[in-house]
Amino acid sequence: MKIPNLETSRLLLKKVVNEDQQNIYRGLSHPEVIKYYGVSYSTFKETEEQMRWYSNLEKSGAGRWWSIRVKETEEFCGAIGINDHHPEHNKAEIGFWLLPQFWGRGLIQEAAESLIHHLFEDLKLNRLEAYVEAANSKSSRVLEKLGFIHEGTMRDSEIKNGEFIDVKIYARLNR
Template identity: 65%
Template structure:
């Protein structure tokens, strides 16, 4: 991935654009919400801690190791969540896909719609070869979303991480660029 500005993208119902300072409140709302963080690797107990996440998004972009977009409703501009890639590995032409939504936007197809838009951009414009996604075994909603997006289940890493004082297992999903 060359050094590139995060482009604004759109789908039928959504705008996908760079996460900005005015999104701090919504980032905090999402990454402190018990339902959102249940299977997500990041959580915040204060608004101030959200700055860490905002700095992480910014540093990914500066280091060319990732890109994240705000997911917004096209008709109102309401913030729904975030989607993007991190752990971009230039030598292997691959990256890790991640996403989250505020609960009031669950079940509306927004992950599928936004992810298809992002994947199309990553595969066609940036020529990525492989996208990976790591999902806690109990997170059936994310696993199902990835399957709908055409990701293949590649295996399970048993007891590979510690979360809340216990070992958890993580499933690996991947999607290859059909042009390669």
């Protein structure tokens, strides 16, 4: 299925393409971005793995990701998308990240509202899930503003930097 461009008053959401690799590397190697993100890369070359992941998600139907860009300049801000798409259950997992210079402007909320509308209206998803490290209060707040409900906390569910961490699960239903 084709990944459509999405637009808001301030943003353009475009399919992540190979030409975005430098920007993806900038984000997924930035210490502040990856602090609570499950993926990180220390070299530009390593980021090829992430680019293959985006492509494979789309080909398999398991997800799709968009670059977030400032509408007027098309400056890259971050990325947003879904993975673990299960059409048989009409659900998927949403994820997002933003370069620090764009934090605090409501851009993730704006991009997510547009994406959620597309996912619920065009793809007819019934449920969107989000998994957030318990210490990531900013992402939790964004999800709550977007109407996601905290359904629970999975205690000691992942290991990060040699330590167990708790992960919160949020969900929003298409109602």
